[in-house]
Amino acid sequence: MNRRLLALAGLLVALAVSVWAGTEVRQHLEGPGPIQTVRAATTAYATGDCQALRDISARPKAVDCAAVTQVQQAYQDEGLEPARFTYTLARRSGDAATVRVTYRKGGTPLDEMVPVEKNDGRWKIAEVSSSIG
Known part of the structure; x- marks a missing residue:
């Protein structure tokens, strides 16, 4: 037995x-899935890495490096750290998905919905934001 x-x-x-x-x-x-792609985007914003953001953007030419620098400064001013954010897959349908990013800003819990899409077999940020909430 x-x-x-x-x-x-x-x-x-x-x-x-x-x-x-x-x-x-x-x-x-x-390659990385939707959540990992959004995590890479928030990290790129936090570090001011415009090229990294362009690399994961569905429309790299739409990424304004000056705006990335402004968002980086806002992250620093607000004490936002992507490592402390929570990332969850809110919706996925075929080659499109939405990732919910949850974080605290000034003690207030906030959510952002980030659309991602599969582009040439890789998940990319569908719309690059120039703000953090």
Whole structure:
């Protein structure tokens, strides 16, 4: 009986490892998902990295570096840190999704909805904002 339980436990571990590995490979091949893309965008704003924001924007030419610098300053003035934000997938339909970013500004909880879209197989920010709320 103990051998059967040990064999079953081994099989379950092997199955869990296979599922995890498959998920990792799929994510590597597909690139970052909607949440990771929005997280990268808020980090780019916080650091003032205009090129990083352009790299994940569906319309890179629409990204105004002066506006990115202004948002960076606003993040600093308000004490906003993307590492403390909460990111959740609010909606996903095919190649379009919306990510909810939740954060606190002056003690007040706020939400922003960020639209993302798949562009050439990669998730991109559909609309670049020049504000933080």
